[in-house]
Amino acid sequence: MTAARFAADGVFPSVCSLDCPDQCGLLIHKKDGKIIKVEGDPSHPVTKGAICNKVRNLPERIHDPARLRTPLKRTGPKGSGEFTPITWEEAIDEITSRWKTLIAEEGAESILPYSFYGNMGYLGTEGMDRRFFHRMGSSRLQRSICSAAGGVGYGYTMGGDFGTSPEDTVNAKLIIFWGVNAVSTNMHQVMLAEEARKAGAVIVAIDVHKNRTGKWADWFIPLRPGTDAALALGMMHILFAENMTDEAFLREYTVGAEELREHVRAYNPARVSTITGVPVDDLYKLARMYGNTQPSFIRIGNGLQHHDNGGMNVRTIACLPAITGAWLHKGGGAIKSNSGYLTLNERALQRHDLLKRSTRRINMNRIGEALLELTPPIRSLYIYNSNPAIVAPDANKVREGLAREDLFTVVHELFLTETARYADIVLPATSSLENTDLYESYWHHYIHLQEPVLEPLGESKSNVEVFRLLAVGMGYEDQALKDSEEEIIRQALDAPKNPVLEGITYELLKEHGFVKGKVRPLFPGKLPTASGKIELFSKAMLQDGYPPLPEYVPLPDEDGLPFLFVPAPNHNFLNSTFSNNEKHVRLEKEPLLHMHAADAAARGITAGDMVKVWNRRGECVMKAAVGEDVLPGTLVSQGLWADATGKKRVVNALTPARTADMGGGAVFFSGRVEVERL
Ligand SMILES: Nc1nc2c(c(=O)[nH]1)N[C@H]1C(S)=C(S)[C@@H](COP(=O)(O)OP(=O)(O)OC[C@H]3O[C@@H](n4cnc5c(=O)[nH]c(N)nc54)[C@H](O)[C@@H]3O)O[C@H]1N2
Ligand SMILES: Nc1nc2c(c(=O)[nH]1)N[C@H]1C(S)=C(S)[C@@H](COP(=O)(O)OP(=O)(O)OC[C@H]3O[C@@H](n4cnc5c(=O)[nH]c(N)nc54)[C@H](O)[C@@H]3O)O[C@H]1N2
Ligand code: SF4
Ligand SMILES: [Mo]
Numbered sequence: 001m002t003a004a005r006f007a008a009d010g011v012f013p014s015v016c017s018l019d020c021p022d023q024c025g026l027l028i029h030k031k032d033g034k035i036i037k038v039e040g041d042p043s044h045p046v047t048k049g050a051i052c053n054k055v056r057n058l059p060e061r062i063h064d065p066a067r068l069r070t071p072l073k074r075t076g077p078k079g080s081g082e083f084t085p086i087t088w089e090e091a092i093d094e095i096t097s098r099w100k101t102l103i104a105e106e107g108a109e110s111i112l113p114y115s116f117y118g119n120m121g122y123l124g125t126e127g128m129d130r131r132f133f134h135r136m137g138s139s140r141l142q143r144s145i146c147s148a149a150g151g152v153g154y155g156y157t158m159g160g161d162f163g164t165s166p167e168d169t170v171n172a173k174l175i176i177f178w179g180v181n182a183v184s185t186n187m188h189q190v191m192l193a194e195e196a197r198k199a200g201a202v203i204v205a206i207d208v209h210k211n212r213t214g215k216w217a218d219w220f221i222p223l224r225p226g227t228d229a230a231l232a233l234g235m236m237h238i239l240f241a242e243n244m245t246d247e248a249f250l251r252e253y254t255v256g257a258e259e260l261r262e263h264v265r266a267y268n269p270a271r272v273s274t275i276t277g278v279p280v281d282d283l284y285k286l287a288r289m290y291g292n293t294q295p296s297f298i299r300i301g302n303g304l305q306h307h308d309n310g311g312m313n314v315r316t317i318a319c320l321p322a323i324t325g326a327w328l329h330k331g332g333g334a335i336k337s338n339s340g341y342l343t344l345n346e347r348a349l350q351r352h353d354l355l356k357r358s359t360r361r362i363n364m365n366r367i368g369e370a371l372l373e374l375t376p377p378i379r380s381l382y383i384y385n386s387n388p389a390i391v392a393p394d395a396n397k398v399r400e401g402l403a404r405e406d407l408f409t410v411v412h413e414l415f416l417t418e419t420a421r422y423a424d425i426v427l428p429a430t431s432s433l434e435n436t437d438l439y440e441s442y443w444h445h446y447i448h449l450q451e452p453v454l455e456p457l458g459e460s461k462s463n464v465e466v467f468r469l470l471a472v473g474m475g476y477e478d479q480a481l482k483d484s485e486e487e488i489i490r491q492a493l494d495a496p497k498n499p500v501l502e503g504i505t506y507e508l509l510k511e512h513g514f515v516k517g518k519v520r521p522l523f524p525g526k527l528p529t530a531s532g533k534i535e536l537f538s539k540a541m542l543q544d545g546y547p548p549l550p551e552y553v554p555l556p557d558e559d560g561l562p563f564l565f566v567p568a569p570n571h572n573f574l575n576s577t578f579s580n581n582e583k584h585v586r587l588e589k590e591p592l593l594h595m596h597a598a599d600a601a602a603r604g605i606t607a608g609d610m611v612k613v614w615n616r617r618g619e620c621v622m623k624a625a626v627g628e629d630v631l632p633g634t635l636v637s638q639g640l641w642a643d644a645t646g647k648k649r650v651v652n653a654l655t656p657a658r659t660a661d662m663g664g665g666a667v668f669f670s671g672r673v674e675v676e677r678l
Pocket of ligand 2: 116145147384388391392412415431568574577655
């Protein structure tokens with residue numbers, strides 16, 4: 001880090017640290033040591049100076065007087081938010097002495113780290129933290145809350161997280177936003193699609209909610225939640241039946257085309273229409289549009305994989321571009337995630353070798369149950385980069401678990417979140433702008449170095465720094481737990497197995513801030529599947545106990561409740577981040593429940609009424625938004641709202657903690673509810 005970076009005034013390049021595919025280049029404007037403006041870096045080749053409203057309002061969050069400045073120790077009951085400041089020395093001493101006792105008495109697996117990607121920096125999310133807990137031999141967390149099911153599903157078809165290069169999608173003539181609210185969640189894909197639209201492209205959105213993306217699209221196709229695989233199979237039925245296939249591509253680059261051709265005969269348009277709610281005429285129109293337009297590009301979103309059948313939904317949609325040979329047309333194909341390209345040297349980064357024996361793995365989607373029911377029990381929880389009291393499914397169970405008097409909980413945070421309120425010790429975290437870290441997008445192909453542009457606020461410390469201190473406190477001598485940020489970055493970039501990173505060094509990043517990976521088009525080429533080809537028929541799936549061909553599996557019933565409830569993200573928060581910042585909350589106003597006019601009428605609900613949504617897991621109170629934005633039988637809310645005031649805004653009080661068909665993924669959008677006027 002250079003002294004100039006801490007200059008009180010100036011403009012400093014940076015990168016957005018949030019869990020968002022766009023990973024924008026930023027320019028941070030400072031005056032008198034404070035950020036006065038955040039804008040996009042116009043020199044960034046993909047994000048081109050445009051950023052979202054959330055991050056334009058970032059200064060409010062970074063300089064929020066509510067940010068934590070010192071370690072805190074709990075003085076009141078769990079959840080009350082009563083704490084007293086303590087020193088770092090006292091905090092580290094208390095934590096490590098509790099852990100040493102636990103390890104001696106119950107073993108290291110009584111301790112569980114819980115984290116996600118509140119800050120995407122590798123050093124603080126998959127670096128020093130992993131090294132520390134590997135060395136300790138704690139229980140391990142299966143980090144499956146976000147895209148696990150879809151990732152596994154896409155992998156069965158394509159061999160990994162490999163898709164179209166975003167910049168190429170300006171060439172597409174048909175762009176399908178499928179289960180992705182891109183206007184809110186991937187704005188630069190929308191900008192690229194706008195460019196394509198000016199050159200004649202048609203934009204289709206397939207979703208359960210006519211949200212900002214559906215309203216912006218040329219054609220919005222509503223469907224019932226969790227029926228996407230049936231829709232895709234219906235499209236395949238028509239593509240094969242009407243010879244809109246690329247037979248040369250199928251022969252050269254896929255396995256199982258003949259089996260699939262036979263298999264999809266069963267998904268005739270009438271049947272598919274009954275399942276999905278998409279009229280037969282629209283199904284034909286969509287399939288013919290897809291079959292007759294190239295390049296065609298599908299942006300596969302996260303929404304459609306947050307279901308019991310989520311893995312299969314993505315696995316199935318991923319077969320479509322193979323059938324029409326879209327992959328061979330520049331800008332054609334699909335993106336689920338592109339995180340497979342920029343793979344770092346994970347062994348060097350995470351140091352799995354420090355883990356001396358196999359330890360139990362706990363699925364983060366079942367954290368409530370794990371805290372309440374697991375034997376031997378979890379006795380201590382160390383939470384960082386995440387806010388499970390708000391974001392994890394079956395929230396009432398999560399809170400019950402966090403409230404356990406015999407659970408020693410440490411939360412490392414920027415704010416006293418709902419989760420932090422349940423901590424025994426709270427540690428203050430720096431913001432990403434105060435740290436050195438390495439960032440990679442899971443959508444575009446750039447890798448970024450973040451160097452600090454602000455002094456740490458108060459006594460706050462980065463994740464890396466805290467784990468170094470905890471290692472000293474535990475008496476761990478390993479060099480891996482002493483490495484500097486620069487050393488870890490060098491180790492992670494030294495990835496001889498990945499040609500995409502060839503030539504990308506710490507020096508290069510230091511000079512340029514961001515550098516593009518050497519990504520080559522997927523086709524012609526060999527995929528990392530067993531066959532080296534796109535697997536329309538998958539032997540790997542058969543071996544893993546799944547049907548080898550794409551299938552539609554209906555969502556399970558729950559207590560005969562009538563509505564599927566889809567609590568999706570909103571525009572001005574990033575998961576629960578910003579839900580505690582006044583400006584962002586003001587922009588969102590209050591949580592709405594979108595429902596169909598017929599459903600509302602049947603329950604005597606009119607627009608603006610306060611309604612109670614409930615099931616056996618909990619209840620939520622929202623304002624009804626009545627109209628045609630969802631199909632009958634579907635209810636949609638947006639935003640993971642903070643709820644320190646007990647207004648019953650925690651949507652995850654209603655969501656199931658079941659795991660999806662693949663990858664132990666979350667099923668946030670497969671829960672069923674009833675609704676009534678208050
Ligand atoms: N503004 C904003 N941006 C974000 C986030 C945020 O919270 N706010 N979160 C970030 C994170 S962590 C992620 S993972 C991404 C997620 O961003 P997206 O990939 O857009 O995924 P979601 O927003 O979860 O859901 C997308 C859409 O899926 C729809 N949906 C739900 N069920 C179904 C279904 O069965 N079929 C179909 N076709 N559609 C369905 C929802 O109505 C929603 O419009 O966004 C990132 N960016
Ligand atoms: N109902 C419903 N629930 C959902 C979803 C949904 O669509 N619907 N989406 C799910 C998805 S896709 C995801 S990815 C998860 C996301 O869930 P989380 O990863 O928990 O995301 P956030 O709510 O943004 O919380 C991140 C927290 O990390 C903190 N933080 C930020 N930077 C740092 C740092 O450098 N160090 C430390 N120690 N802390 C830091 C922030 O202040 C914030 O409180 O939520 C899931 N939950
Ligand atoms: S949240 Fe996404 S769109 Fe907004 S600045 Fe960050 S990376 Fe860009
Ligand atoms: Mo996510």
